[in-house]
Amino acid sequence: MIRARALEKRYGDKRILRGVELDVDTDGFVLVTGPNGCGKTTLLRLLAGLAAPTRGELDVAVDRGRIGYLAHEPLVYRELTALENLDLYGRLYRVPERRERTGMLLERFGLWDARHAQAGSFSRGMLQRLALCRTLLHEPSLLLLDEPYSGLDDEGARLLDRELRERAQVAAFVVATHEPQRLEPVATARLALA
């Protein structure tokens, strides 16, 4: 599904990534690890098509609409409610039975009672849960997750564990994380950036 060879990304004179080689199968689960500033987020942005590589080859054989991208920011409007945010994304992603799917995800991630509250009033953990709902809404076949456990409490982390285990059967994952041990049981490969 993903094939990267000698991937390099520069911003001006600053080289963020160099010589990255990556292969991800349709059911692959790749953990991306490394210290702060090593380019984990940049790699995910390249894979999502949000940035173009400076050098090297990158082939992501999946439609843009089949990618689920969890970024540092939740990518939701703070003035809109949880329900309105997911409804907007559901429309843009042409999610069939949008309302049912939205309701199911909000319930699964413990946000149903807060569905009519504006995202701006959410705690960091609730925003991360909403971001996960947004990422999973259209049942993507490639999930690019940047520090998915960030801000989650124990219950939220357990919910995410369950979701990832279920989705790992039917989707490919590239996950940038500082907690690789948590995902080792489901991971099929590991990419350490320096």
Place this chain on the structure above:
Amino acid sequence: MNYLADVGALARKDLLLELRARDTLPAMLLFVVSTLVVFHFVLPTGSSDLAATGLLWVALLFTALLGLSRSFAAEREQGVIDGLVLAPSDRSAIWLGKALSILAFLVLAEVLALPAYGLFFRPVDAALVAGVALADVGIAAVGTLLAAMATAGRARELLLPLLFLPLAIPIVVGGVGASVAEDPGRYLGLLGLYDALFAIICWASFEYVVTE
């Protein structure tokens, strides 16, 4: 059909955001009215209609600039533009949805500005209204593209006027001409041509503005 549904959803979202946050339209309304009041006292008694019309267009242009500078604030501050760009819909739908919401804000500002202009300076006629309406389309089309470009830069508050004002010169020429000429048809034609040409250019090039 899907494209128009996407545009509608995006424009509706912008209007809802403004309804909740109220940080763009009230500022535009206050700015345009207070500018016209200041111009009323600045312009000497017995000044020509041409001078008054020129001042109206200055006020309208800078009011539009105020709205445009806030147009991508939510997307920039909350990183949402990445989420919109990743969606499978045509990326030009983001531009069109945003342009429609800006157009709505401009029209609302002018609903207040034109009667105020009529009160302070001279009566508003059909040619002036037609000129303003056509100018709004061009301002929204070009301004939305440039606002998206400026959003990506560091000095965005400086960049947007620097990019927008030179491209708005034909709008001012057409608008002022339509407002004061005996035969406004030529100037309205110029505005229509500008709108059509730049709407197509902006629609086609927006994708390159929001992707690296």
